[in-house]
Amino acid sequence: MERQERERPERRAQRRQRERSDAAGPERAGPLAVVLAGGASRRLGGADKAAVRVGGRTLLDRVLSACPDAAVTVVVGPRRPTARPVRWVREDPPGGGPLAALAAGVEALGLPAGPEASASAGPVVLLLATDLPFLDPALLRDLTTPPPDADGVILTDGEGRDQPLTAAYRSGPLRRELDRLRAEHGGALTGLPLRRLLPGLRLRRIATNGPLDCDTWADIAAARARISDHGRVLEEWLAAVKAELDIDTDVDTGVLLDAARDAAHGVARPAAPLTTYLLGYAAARNGTDPATAARAIGELAARWQAEATPGGAADGAAGGPGRDTA
16 A cells, blocks of 8 residues: 655754745835844854754744844844744855944845935834843834934943944934945945944934843853743743744733643643643644633533532532432
């Protein structure tokens, strides 16, 4: 009998990854994003910082997940697996520094060129480093909505220092300043610090507290400890699971946890993980809303427990033995 050969799971995952990595990204409204992921990581001993994992996800994927509304995302650095579509580009020569990398990323966005394009306001370009594991999507939305009289919005750290790698710039003024710097330095931006970009831009500043990045292994260790904190471990775990399963859905954690708890308490402890599995299976196979399914499971568990409780359904609830229904 002829046997149909199925695609092995690892090959299927690799194929999906190639499709995601090679895609230009969906064309939709939203800011543009440039993520710099090509640094030497000297303070990490030369390790590939973008591939370092915090909470089971790479630093690069954590940054990408914080800006899901970007119409197009360009990552400047060597190609790596990513959880969502991006465009890849390298500065020339590689290792030319953040300013040269930014310029390469802006060019890869495919924005109109020429003096008129540089002078206009244009779309907003969000600029991020790859070593920012705790970016707040709400904060990034604030960055990408500069006031009319500003060329961009930039974060400052706890000591009031500008963080140009956590900022958003209107593309017109950004290109204008990049062109100015090229003219001043013989057409090359290699080796120039990113702060050279800032004096010519009108920027709104947003103050933040604490470290913004992970430069050392001590920073990585602190980040890994932070995700295990009781106040955020569940949020971090669910984000990691959704990334691993390649799904993007809001989860009503309260309803789902109640369903698992009711199954554990009202039936048996192993019923909680098994019930959660069946809930997910129903959502995938039948398109059942997880919250609706979870509420139904909770009600089922309550009925189940009532039947096992003295005086409950098993001892005379409606329709059961011992109850006069006449």
